[in-house]
Amino acid sequence: MTFHIITLFPEMFDSYLKESILGRAIEDKKIKIKFYNPRDFTKDRNRRIDRKPYGGGPGMVIEALPVIKAIEKTKGKKKAKIIFLSPSGKQFDNNYAKKTEKNYSDIIIICGRYEGVDARVKKAFKMEDVSVGDYVLTGGELPAMVIIDCVSRQIEGVLGDFNSLEESRVASSEVYTRPEVFEYRNKKYKVPKVLLSGDHKKIEKWKKIHK
Numbered sequence: 001m002t003f004h005i006i007t008l009f010p011e012m013f014d015s016y017l018k019e020s021i022l023g024r025a026i027e028d029k030k031i032k033i034k035f036y037n038p039r040d041f042t043k044d045r046n047r048r049i050d051r052k053p054y055g056g057g058p059g060m061v062i063e064a065l066p067v068i069k070a071i072e073k074t075k076g077k078k079k080a081k082i083i084f085l086s087p088s089g090k091q092f093d094n095n096y097a098k099k100t101e102k103n104y105s106d107i108i109i110i111c112g113r114y115e116g117v118d119a120r121v122k123k124a125f126k127m128e129d130v131s132v133g134d135y136v137l138t139g140g141e142l143p144a145m146v147i148i149d150c151v152s153r154q155i156e157g158v159l160g161d162f163n164s165l166e167e168s169r170v171a172s173s174e175v176y177t178r179p180e181v182f183e184y185r186n187k188k189y190k191v192p193k194v195l196l197s198g199d200h201k202k203i204e205k206w207k208k209i210h211k
């Protein structure tokens with residue numbers, strides 16, 4: 001899976017993608033992440049891409065053409081899905097991640113900033129408005145990382161053990177590790193007995209209740 005990220009701030013991705021599971025997935029070539037900065041696609045002397053909105057209002061809007069040219073640069077990818085990040089888009093969830101992983105080899109994600117991107121970008125290419133939640137952030141970089149993270153863990157071999165994929169097994173939101181008992185301010189904290197019982201049937205049942 002290759003993610004093509006269109007962003008004014010590619011460096012925001014560095015530390016998150018470098019570490020842990022995603023870092024390893026990139027190293028192992030299970031996923032690939034490419035960046036395209038709309039600033040590299042403007043003829044403006046100062047590489048300026050944000051302008052005042054038509055119709056008035058606060059904030060700035062990112063010009064359409066530099067974004068369109070950035071998308072063009074990702075092309076040649078037959079099966080690319082284009083995601084236009086927007087707080088009012090379709091809600092992203094596990095199911096969306098799963099379907100996207102199954103049906104596409106390339107995902108293009110357009111990260112807005114300020115008041116967003118000139119809407120004509122959406123006329124030039126077929127794409128889908130997607131939101132990561134019912135709140136407004138300052139830009140699309142975090143949402144893009146949410147999508148990269150969630151889609152990547154659906155890819156076989158990205159999670160150390162494919163069985164780690166929560167959706168495909170009984171997973172509890174309540175988890176415990178050693179030690180079995182610890183003391184804090186004169187109170188003892190114990191691991192639920194059933195988890196130490198070795199009785200897998202009982203353990204599965206407990207996990208189902210503590211989802």
Ligand code: SAH
Binds near residue numbers: 088112133139
């Ligand atoms: N005035 C705009 C808000 C822009 S927020 C509006 O009401 O739509 C700036 C950019 O951050 C957006 O263009 C989008 O790319 C990104 N963004 C902010 N919140 C988001 C969310 N919940 N989901 C996806 N993208 C989001």
